[in-house]
Amino acid sequence: xxxxxxxxxxxxxxxxxxxxxxxxxxxxxxxxxxxxxxxxxxxxxxxxxxxxxxxxxxxxxxxxxxxxxxxxxxxxxxxxxxxxxxxxxxxxxxxxxxxxxxxxxxxxxxxxxxxxxxxxxxxxxxxxxxxxxxxxxxxxxxxxxxxxxxxxxxxxxxxxxxxxxxxxxxxxxxxxxxxxxxxxxxxxxxxxxxxxxxxxxxxxxxxxxxxxxxxxxxxxxxxxxxxxxxxxxxxxxxxxxxxxxxxxxxxxxxxxxxxxxxxxxxxxxxxxxxxxxxxxxxxxxxxxxxxxxxxxxxxxxxxxxxxxxxxxxxxxxxxxxxxxxxxxxxxxxxxxxxxxxxxxxx
Numbered sequence: 217x218x219x220x221x222x223x224x225x226x227x228x229x230x231x232x233x234x235x236x237x238x239x240x241x242x243x244x245x246x247x248x249x250x251x252x253x254x255x256x257x258x259x260x261x262x263x264x265x266x267x268x269x270x271x272x273x274x275x276x277x278x279x280x281x282x283x284x285x286x287x288x289x290x291x292x293x294x295x296x297x298x299x300x301x302x303x304x305x306x307x308x309x310x311x312x313x314x315x316x317x318x319x320x321x322x323x324x325x326x327x328x329x330x331x332x333x334x335x336x337x338x339x340x341x342x343x344x345x346x347x348x349x350x351x352x353x354x355x356x357x358x359x360x361x362x363x364x365x366x367x368x369x370x371x372x373x374x375x376x377x378x379x380x381x382x383x384x385x386x387x388x389x390x391x392x393x394x395x396x397x398x399x400x401x402x403x404x405x406x407x408x409x410x411x412x413x414x415x416x417x418x419x420x421x422x423x424x425x426x427x428x429x430x431x432x433x434x435x436x437x438x439x440x441x442x443x444x445x446x447x448x449x450x451x452x453x454x455x456x457x458x459x460x461x462x463x464x465x466x467x468x469x470x471x472x473x474x475x476x477x478x479x480x481x482x483x484x485x486x487x488x489x490x491x492x493x494x495x496x497x498x499x500x501x502x503x504x505x506x507x508x509x510x511x512x513x514x515x516x517x518x519x520x521x522x523x524x525x526x527x528x529x530x531x532x533x534x535x536x537x538x539x540x541x542x543x544x545x546x547x548x549x550x551x552x553x554x555x556x557x558x559x560x561x562x
Contacts, residue, residue, distance in 0.1 A: 238255050
C-alpha cells in the first residue's frame with residue numbers, strides 16, 4: 217500500500233491534481249531492473265517507472281568509464297526529442313525517489329501490431345524509414361552533451377559480447393568447456409571479428425531497436441528503451457529490427473527492407489551506399505549480435521531468474537546459422553561452436 221500511495225502521489229504532482237482513487241496495475245517488465253506501473257485507466261492513465269535507488273546510472277551491459285552524471289533515459293530522450301523523434305513524454309522525474317512519470321503509450325507494441333501478419337510490410341517500411349532518417353539527422357547533428365556520443369561499440373565491447381555468448385551460450389547452455397586449444401582459437405577469432413566490426417564508421421545507434429521497443433499509439437511509432445544508445449555502425453539497429461529474436465522474418469523480406477533503408481538513407485543524405493558491401497556487413501554483425509543475444513537470454517535465465525527469454529534462443533541461433541551461410545569464411549568458427557551448440561551446424 218505504501219508503494220501504491222507513492223505512485224499516486226507522483227502522478228498527482230506530475231499533473232497538478234490528486235488521483236487518490238486511481239487503480240494501479242503492474243506492467244510486464246523487460247530484462248532490466250526497472251519496474252513499470254500504470255496509474256489510472258485509459259484514456260486517463262499514466263505510467264510510473266520505478267528504478268532501484270542503489271542502482272548506478274551505468275548500462276547493465278559492458279561499457280567503459282564512470283557512471284554518467286545524468287540518468288541516460290533523460291539525457292538521450294532530450295536529444296531524440298530535439299531531432300523530432302517521437303518518444304514518450306516525461307511528465308515528472310523525482311530522482312531522490314527513483315521514480316519517473318511518463319506518458320502511457322498503451323500496450324500495443326510493434327510486435328503486437330504485427331500479430332496475424334497484417335500490415336507487416338507497411339509497418340516495417342515505416343520503422344525502417346524512421347531509422348534511416350534518424351541516422352541521417354544524428355550524423356548531421358552530433359551532440360557531445362548526449363551520452364550516446366560519448367560511448368561506442370569499440371573492439372573491446374564487441375569482443376566482450378562474443379565472450380558473453382561463449383560463457384553463457386556455448387559453455388553454460390551446453391554444460392561443456394572448450395579445450396584449451398579451442399579456447400585460444402576462439403579468443404583469436406572473436407578478436408578478429410571484433411576488429412572488423414569496430415573498423416566501420418560509427419554514429420548514433422539505439423542499440424536495441426526491435427519490436428518490443430517500438431510502441432504504436434494512435435497510428436504513431438514511438439521509440440522507447442533508448443537509454444543505452446551509443447556510437448555504432450549503420451547496420452546495427454537494422455540487425456536488431458530485421459533479425460529480431462521475437463519476430464522471425466524471411467530473407468527476401470529482410471533484403472527488401474535493407475534496400476528500403478539504403479534508398480531512404482540515400483534520399484535523405486545524398487550519400488551513395490554500396491548495397492552488396494552493406495548487406496555483407498549486416499550478415500557479419502548478425503553473427504556477433506545474435507550470438508550475444510542467445511548467451512544473454514541464458515544469462516538472464518540463470519543469473520536473474522527470468523526464463524521468459526529462453527523461448528527466443530532458437531530464433532537467434534537460426535539467424536546466426538543463416539548468416540554463417542552467407543559468410544563462408546566463418547565456416548571454421550561455425551564448425552567449432554556447433555560442437556557445443558548443435559543448432560548452429562550447417
